[in-house]
Every structure is written in C-alpha cells, then in structure tokens.
Amino acid sequence: MVNQFSSQEVHGDYPAGFNVPNYHPVLTESEELWIEKANARIRERDKQGKMSARQRCGQSQWGPGPVDRVPMALPAQSHIIPRIFDSYLDNPPILTNRDLLKHPNLYFLAETIWRARFYCDWIYNSPVSFGEDILTKQFRLIDNGPPLAVEGFAKTKEDMEYFYDNVPDPAASGTWPIHLWLNKMRVKTLPELPSYGSACAGHIASAGFFMGIKEFLLAVRKNPELAILATKCVTKFINRKIDIMADVIGQQLNADGVGNMLYWCDGAGGFLTGAEFKLLFDEGYGASITHSAKKGYAPCIAFAGPVPSMELMCDHMGNLLGGGQVIGETPPYEDLWPVLHKYDNMYTEANSQNKTLLANDPEAAIRKDLGRLAALQAKTKLPRMMLEHAIDVLAPLPMVDLLIKLSFEIFTYPIKA
Amino acid sequence: MSVNDIIKEYKTAFYAYDDKKCGELALQAVEVGMDPLDIVEKNLLVWTRDLTGKSFYAGMYEEKAATMKSEEAIMVSDIIMIAECLTASVSVLRPYLAKSARKVASPGTIIIGTVEGDVHDIGKTIVGSILGSAGFNVTDIGFDKSSKDFAMAAKLNKADILAVSCSMALARPVMTSILDDLKKFGIREKTKVIVGGQATYVDDPGRIGVDAHGADVSEALSKTEELVRVLKEQKK
Numbered sequence: 002m003v004n005q006f007s008s009q010e011v012h013g014d015y016p017a018g019f020n021v022p023n024y025h026p027v028l029t030e031s032e033e034l035w036i037e038k039a040n041a042r043i044r045e046r047d048k049q050g051k052m053s054a055r056q057r058c059g060q061s062q063w064g065p066g067p068v069d070r071v072p073m074a075l076p077a078q079s080h081i082i083p084r085i086f087d088s089y090l091d092n093p094p095i096l097t098n099r100d101l102l103k104h105p106n107l108y109f110l111a112e113t114i115w116r117a118r119f120y121c122d123w124i125y126n127s128p129v130s131f132g133e134d135i136l137t138k139q140f141r142l143i144d145n146g147p148p149l150a151v152e153g154f155a156k157t158k159e160d161m162e163y164f165y166d167n168v169p170d171p172a173a174s175g176t177w178p179i180h181l182w183l184n185k186m187r188v189k190t191l192p193e194l195p196s197y198g199s200a201c202a203g204h205i206a207s208a209g210f211f212m213g214i215k216e217f218l219l220a221v222r223k224n225p226e227l228a229i230l231a232t233k234c235v236t237k238f239i240n241r242k243i244d245i246m247a248d249v250i251g252q253q254l255n256a257d258g259v260g261n262m263l264y265w266c267d268g269a270g271g272f273l274t275g276a277e278f279k280l281l282f283d284e285g286y287g288a289s290i291t292h293s294a295k296k297g298y299a300p301c302i303a304f305a306g307p308v309p310s311m312e313l314m315c316d317h318m319g320n321l322l323g324g325g326q327v328i329g330e331t332p333p334y335e336d337l338w339p340v341l342h343k344y345d346n347m348y349t350e351a352n353s354q355n356k357t358l359l360a361n362d363p364e365a366a367i368r369k370d371l372g373r374l375a376a377l378q379a380k381t382k383l384p385r386m387m388l389e390h391a392i393d394v395l396a397p398l399p400m401v402d403l404l405i406k407l408s409f410e411i412f413t414y415p416i417k418a
Numbered sequence: 419m420s421v422n423d424i425i426k427e428y429k430t431a432f433y434a435y436d437d438k439k440c441g442e443l444a445l446q447a448v449e450v451g452m453d454p455l456d457i458v459e460k461n462l463l464v465w466t467r468d469l470t471g472k473s474f475y476a477g478m479y480e481e482k483a484a485t486m487k488s489e490e491a492i493m494v495s496d497i498i499m500i501a502e503c504l505t506a507s508v509s510v511l512r513p514y515l516a517k518s519a520r521k522v523a524s525p526g527t528i529i530i531g532t533v534e535g536d537v538h539d540i541g542k543t544i545v546g547s548i549l550g551s552a553g554f555n556v557t558d559i560g561f562d563k564s565s566k567d568f569a570m571a572a573k574l575n576k577a578d579i580l581a582v583s584c585s586m587a588l589a590r591p592v593m594t595s596i597l598d599d600l601k602k603f604g605i606r607e608k609t610k611v612i613v614g615g616q617a618t619y620v621d622d623p624g625r626i627g628v629d630a631h632g633a634d635v636s637e638a639l640s641k642t643e644e645l646v647r648v649l650k651e652q653k654k
Binding site: 080092093141143144145146149151214215218219221222272273274277359393394395 | 435493494495498499502535536537540562586587589590591619625
C-alpha cells in the first residue's frame with residue numbers, strides 16, 4: 002500500500018471509518034458481558050493478594066517500598082493474543098493479528114481475557130500500531146504484527162522539512178486511532194490495574210521507519226546532519242503522541258503515589274554505537290524526556306541494547322528516567338544489573354527467555370533462568386524489578402502455564418525496601 | 419601507483435567503509451594489470467571475513483558480544499557499509515571478471531529469500547550480496563515468499579543451497595513447510611537449507627531439520643561453504 006502521512010486512502014483490511022478523531026467502535030452486548038466478567042475475575046484475584054497489583058507495581062516502579070512478590074505480566078502481544086480464541090490450536094492460528102486489527106472489538110476482548118487467563122499485574126499495552134503507517138511511504142499489513150514499514154517516506158532534506166512543517170495528527174491518521182481507542186478502553190474498564198500508555202515506537206525505530214532502516218543507519222555514518230534532521234522530525238511526531246496518550250491514560254496518582262506509565266519502546270536503539278546514540282540524543286530522546294516531564298510523566302523507555310550502549314544511555318539520561326526496561330533476548334543480566342541499578346529511580350523489567358520455553362527440558366531451563374534473576378534481585382538494594390515474560394508464539398500452552406507457575410513459586414517472597 | 423600501493427590504499431578505503439573510493443580503486447587495480455579474481459578472492463573476501471569475524475550484535479545479541487564496548491564490535495551499520503563497499507567493487511570488476519582468462523568456477527548456486535509473512539529485507543540482502551561476492555551464483559527471490567516459491571526457485575535454478583531468512587516468530591512454520599515442499603518436489607536431498615534471522619535459533623537443525631543455522635554474516639558464509647563441500651562429497 003502506498004501512503005503519505007495519513008492512511009486516508011487505505012481500505013480493505015481496516016475497519017470502516019477507523020482513521021478519524023475519537024474513533025470509538027461500539028461493543029456488542031455479548032462482548033460487554035465477556036469484558037465485565039473477565040475484569041470481575043481480575044478484580045477478585047487482585048483482592049486476594051497481600052497487596053493490590055497497583056500497590057505492588059507502584060512500589061516496584063516508583064517506590065522503593067516493600068512488596069509481597071515481584072509483579073508479573075505475560076504481555077498480550079498483538080501477534081500472540083489471537084491464540085486466546087483458538088485455545089492454542091496447532092499452527093497456523095485461526096485468527097491473526099490482521100483479523101483483530103480489522104475488528105478492534107475482538108482485539109480488546111482477546112487482550113482482556115488474556116490478562117485474566119495469565120494473571121497479569123498490569124495492563125500491558127501491546128501496540129496495535131506504532132504509527133509506522135503514518136511515517137512511511139509504503140507499508141504492508143501482515144498477519145503477525147503491526148503494519149510493517151516497507152519503504153521510508155523521507156529520502157531528502159526537503160521531504161523532511163515538509164514533514165516537519167506538516168506533522169500529521171496521530172489521533173486522526175493511520176491505524177493510531179485504533180490504538181488510541183484500545184488505550185481508552187483499557188483505562189475505562191479496569192482502572193484498578195496500573196496502565197501503560199504507549200507512545201511507541203521510540204526515536205531510533207521511528208527514524209528508521211521514516212527514512213528506511215538501512216538509509217537511516219547509513220545516514221548516521223555518512224550524513225549525520227540528515228540523520229539528526231530525521232530524528233528531529235520524528236521527535237515532533239512522537240511528542241504529539243505523548244501529549245495525546247498522556248491525556249488518554251491520565252496520571253491517576255492515587256493514595257499510594259502510584260502513577261501510570263508511558264512507554265517508548267525502542268529495540269532499534271541497539272543498532273547504534275554509544276557515540277551515535279549521543280549524536281542523536283538532543284534532538285531525540287532528550288527532547289521528548291523534557292517534553293513528557295511537562296505532562297508529569299517520567300517515561301519508561303524500553304530499549305534492548307548491548308551493555309555498553311545501555312550504560313551510556315543510562316548515564317546520559319541518568320535521573321531523568323522513570324524506568325529502564327529490558328525486554329526480549331538481552332545481554333546477560335549479570336552484566337546489565339549493575340548498570341540499571343546505578344540510578345535510584347530506575348527499575349528493570351526482566352523476563353525468561355523464549356528459548357527456555359522451547360528447550361528439551363523446559364522446567365529445568367525455566368528454573369535456571371528465573372533462578373538467575375532471583376539471585377540478582379537478592380543482591381540488589383532496591384526492589385525494582387518486574388517480570389515481563391516474552392513468549393514464543395510456538396511455545397505450547399502447557400509451557401506457558403509452567404512459566405507462570407514457576408514465576409509465582411520463585412518470586413513470591415517478601416521484599417523489603 | 420604500484421600494485422602494492424593501490425592494494426594498501428584500497429584496504430584502507432575498505433576498512434573506512436568508503437564505497438566510492440573502493441569502486442575507484444577496484445578500477446585502478448585492474449587497469450594496472452591485477453587479476454580481477456585475485457582482487458575478489460585474495461583481498462575483498464579476506465577483508466570481509468576479517469571485519470565480519472568480529473562479534474556481531476544488532477538487537478539480538480550473542481552473549482560474548484554483550485560485554486564488549488560497542489565500538490569494539492560490529493554493528494548492523496558496519497555490515498551495511500561492508501556490503502556497500504563490496505557492491506561498489508564488484509560492479510566495477512564484473513565485466514573484467516567475465517573476460518578473465520582464469521574463469522571463475524562458482525562454488526554453488528544459492529536461492530535466498532525471506533519467508534512468507536515477513537518483510538525483513540536488510541539482513542537477507544546483505545548476506546546475499548556477500549555470498550555473491552564470494553563467487554556463489556545467487557538468486558534473491560525477495561521477501562514474503564511462500565514455501566512453494568522457495569521450492570520452485572530451487573528446482574528451476576538447480577540450487578545447491580536454500581538460504582532462508584526468518585525474523586518473525588509466527589512465520590517460523592514456513593521453514594518447516596519449505597522442507598516439506600522440497601521433499602514433494604523430490605529435491606530435498608540435492609538441496610541444503612540454511613536459516614538465519616531473529617526468529618531462528620542455533621539449534622534449529624535439530625529442532626526443525628534444516629541443515630545449518632547462520633547467526634551472522636560471517637557464519638552464513640562459512641557454513642554455506644561447508645554445506646557445499648558436504649554436498650559435493652555426497653555426490654561423489
């Protein structure tokens with residue numbers, strides 16, 4: 002599909018009238034029943050713990066304070082949640098992410114049931130859209146994730162300047178209104194759980210969508226001025242997303258002083274050397290950190306990077322950050338832990354690796370992996386860790402259940418401040 | 419400039435990722451009488467192996483790379499730049515290679531592509547261009563390709579190797595389907611399959627039955643060469 006700024010012209014796999022401000026599909030009576038009963042189960046379970054999920058997450062992220070156990074969630078990632086409808090039938094799944102994108106009601110239903118089924122302590126915000134279809138010239142809808150950027154929009158300085166002067170409204174462009182609606186519904190129907198709004202993707206990934214990843218990485222090396230300009234453009238767009246998302250999820254500081262969080266995921270941050278990250282910092286992350294602070298948000302920046310880059314990022318951003326998160330397959334935690342715990346206001350989201358679920362002896366592999374994390378946690382002064390397991394879509398359901406069971410077993414212990 | 423001086427400058431340009439200069443120096447080298455095949459085999463490929471032999475990290479990291487300083491390891495950008503230098507050089511050398519007295523015996527024919535449901539293209543294209551520079555006869559069938567596309571291309575081109583890129587977890591079953599389709603086409607035993615990409619694992623040969631896994635460019639090259647050697651042994 003060819004697109005420029007907003008996907009007003011795309012049809013087909015999208016629901017009718019999706020790219021308008023305040024897009025708000027109506028839930029059917031039976032969908033509302035499912036949502037109500039699933040959330041009732043989540044609330045009931047939440048009351049059974051020594052602490053509520055909001056207290057537990059808050060003390061881990063915003064504390065430091067004592068917690069009864071390490072908070073945990075199994076991310077309802079967009080390519081996995083359709084599995085909730087087919088009970089993990091053999092591949093391929095009956096419904097795909099593409100079906101859910103076309104029927105956002107189903108998406109909302111799937112993630113709510115997922116949250117109840119897999120004992121999540123917080124509302125994981127899996128982006129149905131990163132807004133990449135707004136940033137790119139060509140994108141493709143795929144079965145297993147958000148729209149995929151095929152060709153970047155900005156090839157020249159003039160393209161970038163035009164974009165900068167005409168930054169589109171994310172609330173009324175591309176697939177982002179669907180993403181926005183899901184966020185509204187999450188906060189509205191389950192305010193008890195902490196919510197994570199997503200202004201993803203981060204600056205490096207977005208600049209990659211905008212120029213094309215290859216072109217952007219080449220520009221960083223060969224034409225840094227152009228790379229900086231691209232970063233400046235996407236930052237203006239990201240800051241708009243931050244404003245909108247911050248208003249949607251609300252800060253919701255409660256009696257425990259616990260707020261919601263704002264994500265900017267940026268796995269592509271790992272593509273840059275430390276020096277390159279610094280080069281783009283002021284026009285990228287630096288500008289958005291300052292911007293989000295005005296909204297009362299300390300951002301949670303999810304970056305999967307090698308230890309040296311992570312260290313540089315943390316040192317460079319220091320106490321400005323509300324969270325440092327590590328997802329996916331990461332460097333050894335033993336190396337990463339000291340870096341992430343240099344700053345009092347950082348917390349870590351760690352996970353068991355996909356590979357443990359697919360190992361020949363998954364129980365031993367999961368125990369070993371979680372044991373490593375528990376040992377590190379025990380050495381840390383602050384109780385700043387949350388478990389966010391990334392699971393392989395091919396992992397059989399019994400393995401996923403085993404992961405949850407072992408996580409509760411290994412990480413249920415009182416942690417003092 | 420003498421041949422030695424040209425090669426010295428060429429190497430400096432290659433290691434500095436100056437693709438434009440690499441093209442110019444490739445031309446100078448053949449003009450002073452260097453065998454174009456020697457330029458590729460004794461210089462470009464040696465430099466490529468040297469550079470890509472460093473630990474690689476790019477979003478998904480090998481443990482050994484994780485503790486290195488980022489400047490000491492090779493990044494995605496480096497690989498892209500190396501491919502640019504190779505492309506600039508080989509595009510200049512190609513007509514001379516065609517006329518070369520010492521004909522190139524291609525070590526093998528490779529079909530490379532990205533599986534259906536996945537449009538990740540960069541890594542696959544880079545691996546393809548580096549395999550091509552190593553003398554393989556490479557056909558890149560693109561991204562989002564079905565198992566039948568792979569099998570058909572392998573049959574039509576009499577491929578020795580299928581190089582399959584997969585970076586989306588949900589697309590992993592396509593790799594198994596490729597093996598099934600190669601069997602249906604009756605060419606599984608004649609075609610070795612190597613996989614790579616973020617959604618592939620080092621133990622995929624044992625897990626799904628492919629012949630090799632390439633964790634990075636360097637491994638893709640060395641394991642492909644090994645697979646071709648094994649294939650030739652089997653044919654004897």
